[in-house]
Amino acid sequence: MKIVKRGNETVARLYSDDKLRRGLDAVKYRLLGAEIDKGLLFKLFVYVILINVAFIYIKPILYMVTTMVKDAQNILDPTVIWVPRTIFLGHLQHASEMLNYGKSFLISVSLASSVAVLQVFSCAIAGYAFARLDFPFKKVWGALLLFTFIMPPQITILPSIMLFKEFGWLNTFLPMVVPALFGHGLKGAMFVIIYRAFYSTLPKELDEAARMDGAGPFRMFFRVMFPISRSATVVVVLFSFVWNWNDFYFPSLFMFTAENVPLSITLARMAGEMKLAEGAGEITVYAEAIKMAASFLIIMPLLVVYLFAQRWFIEGVERTGLVE
Amino acid sequence: MKFSRKLENTTLRKLEGSLFIAPWVFGFLVFVAFPLGYSLYMSFHQVKITVSSVNYTFIGLNHYREILIANGSLLYEELFPFLRESAMMIPIILVFSLLVAILLNLRFPGRTLFRVIFFLPVIFSSGQIVQEFIAQGEGSLSIMETLRIDYYLQEYVPGAWAAPIEKVMSSFVLVLWYSGVQILIFLAGRQTLPASVYEASRIDGSGPWNTFWKITLPGLVPYIFLNLMYTVVDLFTFPSNPIVSRVNTSNYGSSSALAWIYFTIILTFVLVTLFIYSRVDKSLSGKR
Numbered sequence: 001m002k003i004v005k006r007g008n009e010t011v012a013r014l015y016s017d018d019k020l021r022r023g024l025d026a027v028k029y030r031l032l033g034a035e036i037d038k039g040l041l042f043k044l045f046v047y048v049i050l051i052n053v054a055f056i057y058i059k060p061i062l063y064m065v066t067t068m069v070k071d072a073q074n075i076l077d078p079t080v081i082w083v084p085r086t087i088f089l090g091h092l093q094h095a096s097e098m099l100n101y102g103k104s105f106l107i108s109v110s111l112a113s114s115v116a117v118l119q120v121f122s123c124a125i126a127g128y129a130f131a132r133l134d135f136p137f138k139k140v141w142g143a144l145l146l147f148t149f150i151m152p153p154q155i156t157i158l159p160s161i162m163l164f165k166e167f168g169w170l171n172t173f174l175p176m177v178v179p180a181l182f183g184h185g186l187k188g189a190m191f192v193i194i195y196r197a198f199y200s201t202l203p204k205e206l207d208e209a210a211r212m213d214g215a216g217p218f219r220m221f222f223r224v225m226f227p228i229s230r231s232a233t234v235v236v237v238l239f240s241f242v243w244n245w246n247d248f249y250f251p252s253l254f255m256f257t258a259e260n261v262p263l264s265i266t267l268a269r270m271a272g273e274m275k276l277a278e279g280a281g282e283i284t285v286y287a288e289a290i291k292m293a294a295s296f297l298i299i300m301p302l303l304v305v306y307l308f309a310q311r312w313f314i315e316g317v318e319r320t321g322l323v324e
Numbered sequence: 325m326k327f328s329r330k331l332e333n334t335t336l337r338k339l340e341g342s343l344f345i346a347p348w349v350f351g352f353l354v355f356v357a358f359p360l361g362y363s364l365y366m367s368f369h370q371v372k373i374t375v376s377s378v379n380y381t382f383i384g385l386n387h388y389r390e391i392l393i394a395n396g397s398l399l400y401e402e403l404f405p406f407l408r409e410s411a412m413m414i415p416i417i418l419v420f421s422l423l424v425a426i427l428l429n430l431r432f433p434g435r436t437l438f439r440v441i442f443f444l445p446v447i448f449s450s451g452q453i454v455q456e457f458i459a460q461g462e463g464s465l466s467i468m469e470t471l472r473i474d475y476y477l478q479e480y481v482p483g484a485w486a487a488p489i490e491k492v493m494s495s496f497v498l499v500l501w502y503s504g505v506q507i508l509i510f511l512a513g514r515q516t517l518p519a520s521v522y523e524a525s526r527i528d529g530s531g532p533w534n535t536f537w538k539i540t541l542p543g544l545v546p547y548i549f550l551n552l553m554y555t556v557v558d559l560f561t562f563p564s565n566p567i568v569s570r571v572n573t574s575n576y577g578s579s580s581a582l583a584w585i586y587f588t589i590i591l592t593f594v595l596v597t598l599f600i601y602s603r604v605d606k607s608l609s610g611k612r
Contacts, residue, residue, distance in 0.1 A: 043432060046427050046430060046432060047432075049423075049427060050424075050427060050428075050438050053424060053442070053500065054438060054441045054442070056497055056500055056501075057441055057442065057444050057445060057500075057501075058441060058444075060448075061444075122347060122348070122351075125344055125347065125348070126344070126345060126347070126348035128344060129341055129344035129345040129348070130345070133337070133340060133341030133344055133345070134334070134337050134338050134341045135338055135341030135342040135344075135345050136338060136342065138341075141345065141349065141352075144352060148352065148356055149557070150553065150556075150557050150590065150591070150594050151356070151360075151587065152557075152560060152561040152568070152583070152586070152587060152590060153561065154561065154568050154571040154583050154586070155360065155363055155571075155580075155583040155584065155586075155587045156355075156356060156359035156360055156363060157359075157571065157583075158359075158363060158366070158571070158576050158579060158580060158583075159358070159359035159360075159362035159363050159366070159580075160355070160359045162362075162378070163358070163359060163362075179351060179355045181347075181351075182347045182348060182350055182351025182352075182354075182355065183347060183348040183351055184348075184351045184352070184355045184356065188351075192348070217340040217343070217344070221344070239446075242446065242447050246448075299447070299448065302447050303447070306443075306444075306447055307440075310439075310440050310443070313443070314436075314439055314440075314443070
């Protein structure tokens with residue numbers, strides 16, 4: 001009898017031990033997971049890092065937007081840091097007047113989009129030739145392509161200015177647009193390299209099949225090759241558009257006295273004017289708010305484009321392999 | 325007969341290829357090769373621009389001597405700190421973007437949102453806007469002041485390096501802003517590693533830590549070097565860097581010489597990178 005009872009106790013103790021261990025195991029499993037990267041702790045770690053970095057990226061935008069809608073009262077009120085009490089749109093209006101927004105916006109859009117379209121076509125053609133066609137001295141040209149990629153534009157900028165002056169192109173958009181037509185222009189070499197990387201991943205059978213069906217080289221490119229490179233095209237279009245939109249260096253040197261300038265230049269001119277006013281003793285609490293409003297006006301179109309394009313863009317990045 | 329037809333085919337193919345590459349080659353000759361040669365020519369000359377014409381007087385290596393030896397303040401006081409700064413920024417950018425790319429490649433809820441946010445720097449970092457943010461002090465870390473790191477740096481680090489370290493740390497956020505394209509490249513590269521390899525290593529009982537060092541990192545070596553090259557080129561051609569802003573229209577001859585000196589430095593950097601890459605690549609493929 002006694003023995004049986006003791007046995008029962010042991011069993012009970014064992015049982016409770018077992019339960020405890022199982023409970024601990026479950027907790028451990030939850031926290032650490034079957035493998036480290038499946039557990040709760042790891043996920044927490046990932047989120048902490050990502051949220052922190054995401055905050056770094058978003059903070060300037062938040063700052064920009066909140067500063068720009070503050071009126072004098074809110075700017076001077078020390079309790080207002082992030083959220084203004086009232087929303088004031090006067091700065092936006094003022095900034096858009098100073099930037100000459102309507103006109104400059106149209107100029108920027110037409111310049112950036114025409115360069116982007118031209119670069120897509122010309123770089124796709126060049127990249128296709130580098131990846132899948134044969135031509136004399138291909139290796140030499142390939143090396144020169146890489147050379148163009150690493151060459152800083154500053155080294156050719158002065159002769160280019162003289163060249164374009166000779167052509168009578170200064171203060172027009174031609175110095176930006178015409179090189180793009182030939183697969184150069186802003187970071188053109190990089191786009192050629194992206195296309196080359198993309199086209200060299202396609203199977204050889206594709207050419208053969210198209211050739212057997214009697215497609216000539218041009219038809220093959222425009223009907224077969226170019227349409228299937230959609231993912232590369234999305235990446236190139238977005239990069240090209242954004243970089244040309246933001247570019248300050250080329251327009252500032254090629255069209256420094258022009259009337260009709262893109263937004264990046266008008267922003268720089270505006271900043272110069274404001275500095276001048278500040279130097280003359282005209283100190284205003286609005287300066288920062290107006291600057292932020294101007295910055296917002298310039299980025300906003302890009303943000304809108306990006307919000308619409310991001311799905312294809314991310315897909316495109318994943319599928320292109322982007323680079324070699 | 326057969327031979328000649330084959331020959332014809334290859335010439336035909338070459339002709340097609342030439343036709344496709346012709347625009348690019350033309351563009352290269354006009355917009356790259358010609359200005360390049362011309363700037364080299366100008367760097368050996370005193371260039372005088374008058375209303376009607378441009379006069380060149382040959383002065384040999386004088387511009388180079390002026391920049392390198394006689395009046396070295398620009399090179400040694402601005403370029404060298406900048407180089408030291410980049411030498412530190414580049415590894416930070418690479419490690420950070422690799423980390424972020426690997427995290428973004430994991431599957432977790434909200435991944436798309438994070439990806440959208442993390443590609444934002446691609447949009448901003450190229451523009452005037454970043455300059456604006458730097459001016460606002462958005463680039464700095466407040467830890468720097470609260471922990472008085474600058475003080476310790478000056479105490480314990482040799483002078484030539486303390487200033488660049490301080491500058492990099494104080495613009496640390498900016499460094500993160502510069503890594504947008506690099507994150508993209510790493511993410512795209514990570515997608516090229518086949519899932520089957522990861523599965524196999526899991527079945528063999530390898531943990532994520534080992535998998536990273538033994539599979540992910542070696543697989544990403546080409547992308548690391550591509551990113552290295554991109555970062556070098558990007559940093560060195562950024563319009564706000566001290567040398568680039570000196571290349572201006574005030575003195576064509578000496579500006580061209582400066583640009584060439586600068587370019588030689590970049591080229592050395594890139595060639596060293598490529599050399600190391602070919603070594604690493606060889607040693608890795610030897611192991612395989």
